[in-house]
Amino acid sequence: MSDLSKSGDVAQEVARRRTFAIISHPDAGKTTLTERILRAGGAIQMAGNVRAKGERRRTRSDWMGIERDRGISVVTSVMTFHYGGCVFNLLDTPGHEDFSEDTYRTLTAVDCAVMVIDAAKGIEARTRKLFEICRLRDIPIVTFINKMDREAQDCFALLDEISNALALDVTPATWPVGRAKDFVGTYDVRTKKLNTKEPLEEGDPRLVALEEECGLAEAALPEFEQEFFDEGHLTPVFFGSAMKEIGVTDLLDALAAYGPPPRAQPTETREVSAVEDKVTALVFKIQANMDPNHRDRMAFARVCSGRLTRGMRLKHVRIGKQFALHTPQFFFAQDRQLVEEAFGGDVVGLPNHGTLRIGDTLTEGEELRFTGVPYFAPEILRRVRLDDAMKAKKLRQALVQLAEEGVVQLFQPQDGSPPIVGVVGVLQLDVLQSRLQAEYKVPVGFESSPYTVARWVKGDKAALEKFAQVNRTSMADDLDGDPVFLSSSGFMMNRAVEMNEDLTFHDIKQIG
Numbered sequence: 041m042s043d044l045s046k047s048g049d050v051a052q053e054v055a056r057r058r059t060f061a062i063i064s065h066p067d068a069g070k071t072t073l074t075e076r077i078l079r080a081g082g083a084i085q086m087a088g089n090v091r092a093k094g095e096r097r098r099t100r101s102d103w104m105g106i107e108r109d110r111g112i113s114v115v116t117s118v119m120t121f122h123y124g125g126c127v128f129n130l131l132d133t134p135g136h137e138d139f140s141e142d143t144y145r146t147l148t149a150v151d152c153a154v155m156v157i158d159a160a161k162g163i164e165a166r167t168r169k170l171f172e173i174c175r176l177r178d179i180p181i182v183t184f185i186n187k188m189d190r191e192a193q194d195c196f197a198l199l200d201e202i203s204n205a206l207a208l209d210v211t212p213a214t215w216p217v218g219r220a221k222d223f224v225g226t227y228d229v230r231t232k233k234l235n236t237k238e239p240l241e242e243g244d245p246r247l248v249a250l251e252e253e254c255g256l257a258e259a260a261l262p263e264f265e266q267e268f269f270d271e272g273h274l275t276p277v278f279f280g281s282a283m284k285e286i287g288v289t290d291l292l293d294a295l296a297a298y299g300p301p302p303r304a305q306p307t308e309t310r311e312v313s314a315v316e317d318k319v320t321a322l323v324f325k326i327q328a329n330m331d332p333n334h335r336d337r338m339a340f341a342r343v344c345s346g347r348l349t350r351g352m353r354l355k356h357v358r359i360g361k362q363f364a365l366h367t368p369q370f371f372f373a374q375d376r377q378l379v380e381e382a383f384g385g386d387v388v389g390l391p392n393h394g395t396l397r398i399g400d401t402l403t404e405g406e407e408l409r410f411t412g413v414p415y416f417a418p419e420i421l422r423r424v425r426l427d428d429a430m431k432a433k434k435l436r437q438a439l440v441q442l443a444e445e446g447v448v449q450l451f452q453p454q455d456g457s458p459p460i461v462g463v464v465g466v467l468q469l470d471v472l473q474s475r476l477q478a479e480y481k482v483p484v485g486f487e488s489s490p491y492t493v494a495r496w497v498k499g500d501k502a503a504l505e506k507f508a509q510v511n512r513t514s515m516a517d518d519l520d521g522d523p524v525f526l527s528s529s530g531f532m533m534n535r536a537v538e539m540n541e542d543l544t545f546h547d548i549k550q551i552g
């Protein structure tokens with residue numbers, strides 16, 4: 041009997057969880073919208089900004105400082121707040137493109153993404169890229185067209201552009217009332233309610249235009265269908281101005297009303313439903329902790345099922361040992377507090393000393409491994425140059441630790457030559473260099489490597505060994521010991537692919 045009531049609670053709690061991220065091109069208004077959302081959710085009392093400025097505007101030296109003063113990013117990694125009877129977990133993603141790997145991994149831990157579009161600019165490059173990552177997992181997308189208080193493109197043209205550029209059905213959930221400086225609010229297409237900053241008199245030209253446009257929209261565009269939204273094929277579109285706080289509660293109300301609640305998560309053997317009784321969790325991000333003198337880390341884990349409580353002991357499946365949750369932490373926008381319990385969809389911070397890695401699974405004993413946390417083949421490969429040969433062993437340990445945190449990817453050439461690091465953006469190299477110096481006292485430089493393309497190679501053991509022998513100087517092992525083929529050009533890589541039909545070459549590695 042008690043088991044039944046417990047599972048009822050879990051189902052209820054899970055149903056009111058909303059875990060999402062905001063994706064956008066720099067400058068579209070992600071930071072501003074985040075602030076307004078948190079304020080609407082009561083997580084920020086004061087007026088003003090959470091963060092001083094958009095991350096992308098920081099200079100290189102700022103980045104170094106931020107990396108040292110890691111508290112900032114830890115605090116803003118996950119923001120939990122209550123709104124409309126729901127518990128929202130907003131997962132922050134780095135604004136800077138050079139750290140996009142971190143963003144991709146974070147997107148595997150959300151159930152929904154809010155895509156912010158600048159009303160004047162429409163779909164931009166980075167929006168498109170992040171959208172594609174969401175599509176890989178069929179993550180439902182809610183669209184927020186921001187900056188309607190400025191000169192904007194025609195609404196129909198914007199909707200058309202989203203639909204065509206992303207091959208996605210669009211349905212307006214709200215419609216803007218007035219434009220640019222006359223933009224005063226929104227009209228909810230479903231409830232037919234006006235939500236304006238100031239009352240409008242009958243016959244106001246904005247209302248006349250609204251009626252006409254809504255009629256056109258209704259005739260031309262599909263209605264909202266929960267199923268298509270859940271599958272990621274249809275995006276409801278909200279118009280607003282983060283700056284003027286218009287349309288922000290429309291967005292939150294919609295997320296509260298039609299979700300989506302935490303989705304089932306794939307493992308190597310079965311799908312884990314969020315309402316299952318037993319706890320499971322997946323580590324998707326590691327962050328070095330705030331105190332640089334202690335090498336402890338914070339692992340961010342998404343609770344995938346069950347009721348996670350403080351003091352619980354879970355099985356760390358990769359190493360087959362117990363992991364005690366002494367001090368799991370929730371992350372509110374302003375401060376941290378100890379978690380008493382967390383449910384599917386929630387994100388908890390688990391302090392540890394390097395036991396947990398990205399992709400690790402925790403369970404109550406079941407031999408499960410979550411899949412789907414991706415590593416992308418790096419686009420920049422560099423050899424690490426160590427000036428003090430006495431520190432080779434220390435460097436190796438440090439590189440392994442930092443690679444486990446996801447700062448860079450590490451490739452150990454099979455011919456014993458110095459390690460190669462792979463990154464998506466050069467700022468990652470700066471961060472690596474500064475952290476090796478500051479935390480490990482290992483000064484390094486980077487040298488160009490002869491390689492520009494890396495691919496994970498799969499195949500049966502004999503075929504792999506044969507390939508590795510022939511290509512000994514171009515083979516390396518990644519952090520998990522999986523073989524990687526490094527090539528000097530796309531052309532050479534294609535040749536290797538063509539000549540080795542018994543092997544497959546991959547630019548994404550799914551871990552977990």
Ligand code: G4P
Nearest residue numbers: 066067068069070071072094186187189190281282283284
């Ligand atoms: P990001 O995180 O996506 O990069 O964007 P961010 O919120 O930092 O916003 C980028 C710029 O756009 C900022 O202006 C911000 O004030 C402005 N902005 C955001 N939302 C709106 C909106 O709804 N309407 C209008 N008109 N502007 C908006 P900035 O001049 O670069 O910085 P600031 O001096 O205003 O902080």
